[in-house]
Amino acid sequence: MKRRDFVRSSALAAGGVALVRTPPGRAAAQGPPFKPASRLPSVDPATRDLLLEALDAATSAGAQYADARVGLYLDQRVGTREEKVTNVSEESSLGLGVRALVNGSWGFAASNELSRAAAARAGRAAAATGAANARAVRSPVALAPVESYGEVGWSSDYEIDPWTVPLGDKAEYLLGLNRTALATKGVSFVNSSLHFVKIEATSATSEGTIAAQRIIRTNPSMSITAVAPDRSDFQTRGAVLDPVGRGWEFVRSRMTTGAVEVWASEAVQKLSAVPVEPGAYDLVLHPSHLWLTIHESIGHPTELDRALGYEANYAGTSFLAPPSEVLGRLRYGPDFMQIVGERTSPGGLASIGWDEEGVKAEEWPIVKDGIFVDYQTTREQAAWISDLTGITHSHGCSHCQSWEHIPFQRMPNMNLLPAEEEISEEDLISATDDGIYIESRGSYSIDQQRYNFQFGGQVFWEIKDGKKTRMLRDVAYQARTTDFWNAMDMIGGPRTYQVGGSFYDGKGQPGQVNAVSHGCPVARFRQIRVLNTGAGGRG
Template sequence: MKRRNFLYLTGIGVGATMMRGVPVFGTPIAPEAALEYIDPAAKKILTDVALNAARAKGATYTDVRIGRYLNQFVVTREDKVENVVNTESYGMGIRVIANGCWGFAAIDKMDKDSIAKAAATAVAIAKENARLQSEPVQLAPQKGYGEVSWKAPIEKNAFEVPIKEKVDLLLSVNDAAMKGGANYVDSILFFVNEQKYFASTDGSYIDQDVHRIWPLFTITKIDPKTGKFETRNSLSAPRGMGYEYINPRESDKITGGPSVLYKDRYDMLEDAKLGAKQVTEKLTAKSVEAGKYDLVLDPSHLWLTIHESVGHPTELDRVLGYEANFAGTSFLTLDKWESKKFNFGNKNVNIVADKLQPGSLGAVGYDDEGVKTKQWDLIKDGILVNYQTIRDQAHIIGLNESQGCCYADNWSDVQFQRMPNVSLQPGKAPLKPMEMIKNVEKGIYILGDGSFSIDQQRYNFQFAGQLFYEIKEGKIAGMIKDVAYQSNTQEFWNSCHSICDQSDYRLGGSFFDGKGQPGQVSAVSHGSSTTRFNGVNVINTARKI
């Protein structure tokens, strides 16, 4: 990843305040060019060139990915349009096994001669790598599916919506925040369309169309007397949906708490109006008293804790130490899984991995190895029961097939193990968030994600958020600030007291989950209902030690 892209992605992960200019992910194109269509039959002809050339050079297995990656950014600040960017990245990645070892090459010159040369290069790399490899690659068996397709079940393609309509929305959001008392506001709409074609010597030719959307803003309010300021980021979640995501339905509204939220939609304008009021409240909110609290965590917050403390440590390559040099390993070592009784959390904790959930960021029909996606248990009744694997890892834990967790963020990058959607299952008994709060004597209700830190084994951690409300004797007593909670993964998930029912289940997620060397990013969702954790240590982040 280029340095400027890294800086942008880091900034966008914590808010929109750093977005003055948007980096280019590929070649700039006209907005209407994003609607052009490439016939799968033409792609099949090109992938067959690569498959045949690799086989002729000695490859025993080959897969080919043609990718067309489209991005659109619409960025505003207060009453100004800061940037509108449309980009396209188009090319082919060729992965082979020769002499028992992987080789990879990529190319953006999509003529037959160039493709054949790239395939030959991939085989040559594999043979050279094989000189250093002690054991051959073991691929889990995978049947070919022939010619198939999968399209995200969107209602409205965001790339078809006029730029003016998008600009008008963002400027109305900014105007509402400014009228509500904000001093500054940034807002952005970010759209992604991945058009992916996969072919392999297993006999699959898979055409997929993936869509993602992320609306977000940051509101800043300054106290003119003290010069101190507070911010409130949007409570939106990036989603695997079309433009319908930001057209809320009244039936999806979740009411009763301090923020208005929607189950499967997002009202950007309403969130901005409320955000302006809440950022003003944050300026005068009292600072938290450190101590033990029962935490009531909204899905807009809990998704990040799930991502870091469950999603990453159950990645099998991290468990095996492949990530140790860059982003750490995992405390969930194989011996804990083999024991079949490792107490990850209490019996309330059931966590599922899946690549199927409609509207999620990770939903696809097939992964980047041509494996049909599915759902499986990671944590069952509090016990570690499985990991996340791809084809060359499956045999390590005795699986007969891959779980479909392979992904590359671009045609030019080699695919490897990436996180599926990882979600906490809702409670079975009827329970709403405000009913949950009625039974809390001393607690804190947390909404939105914030800063966090976690150790190299994904065990000891600290998380903050966007909004914090003190709970006293079963009632919300008012806003507080300077809150972060500390725990370790096992202790935290064993403190899970109760989980709201399916009606409160919502998705959060990350557009830019980083991993690997060279670094790649992926998009992944994490679902939950509002969840209570008892006796968690809370610190005051404003107080100096």
């Protein structure tokens, strides 16, 4: 079966999804800063010709605006299982996509063929599709103004390009870590893998910006399974690390022998963990877990297209609607809650120089002092709320998965800022009488308006009288989005701030994935409903 058939036909297809971000005005939280290896790409003359040909064909065929991109998308994967390498692969895809706005309506065409004739055909086809759609349009699309930047370049902030490291070295690196995991008594299985992405893309708009950009992303993963001696149970420690917009140096510094020893021992401990007693608990959520709750319960509902019904047939709508009733009015959480959207953080998965519409990356507040103040926007969307926000420009959230996908609004990096004072994780735990501490992402599910969610995790510890006591299992918590965030009563300081993220945030039809990062400190939430997911989840 084709993967896309399975995904498309399935309700599993719902959109879902560590690095260091320096919160504004605060020091880097973790480890030494990575040195940038900025080798800024420049616009290749042959690529420029193709893009201009496509834009010219689209505008000559009636488009009032067009954008186009030529991109080379590289993926490299190494996967292992126990002492075996299960796969080694490289993928590359090169092509051109053109989007045209005709009579206020969008059309798109893409081809893997790279010639001036093919570029012109794609430009005309995009314009023709736009014209065909204009019959089903009431109000024409209007684009927010943007500066013309000319030819510009941008690169991810990485130290070692993963493509310069031999694949054999990568495989050996993983096999060495597998040996470490298997040396732990009780561990029966281990899977580990590395997935690297490199994108060399040049985008152009009919308004005079051509941006050559290089994106490097790294996704290390490992899952360690312990099976009970009598086969009555098995437990897995997975989701050990999250992807980042950095290079090979991230693997070397974070996927270490010492770290694997901890994860392996957690897998074994999970076998003897105590089933959680359902009830209300105070939750202390580690950043390796909390980032996904931010993604699902703040990231998705603040997509403006979604709030206005553009995703109604797929991912759903949003409780943050209509904008006139929630912007500047809705209390998301406590006064100290600050959420920012940004595409500028070094190492951020959604970080970029210029978006697909030629808008320069920026940072802006989404939740300020606990109040919801702004959405994520593209140029088409900015004017929909500018009378409410006073902001007339796009926040630069136009993105497409590859040359063959239509650009649309996608999530930027979104972060919960830490407290200004140095509050430690220990401070949160010692202030908690009856709670549960949760690390890393587990199962997650949220409804189509982002009210009701349920999250699991990887490692759960009981907190009694200010101390982590014993490991728990089968824990999931359910809550209503704004109840949950308003129950947040403590957050850690800059030293507890960490960044998580995903390669696979899904949205749109046809589905496109987007890589996105979320930074946050450790945080505590009072009296959240916890259930036991054992016994078929029916308990």
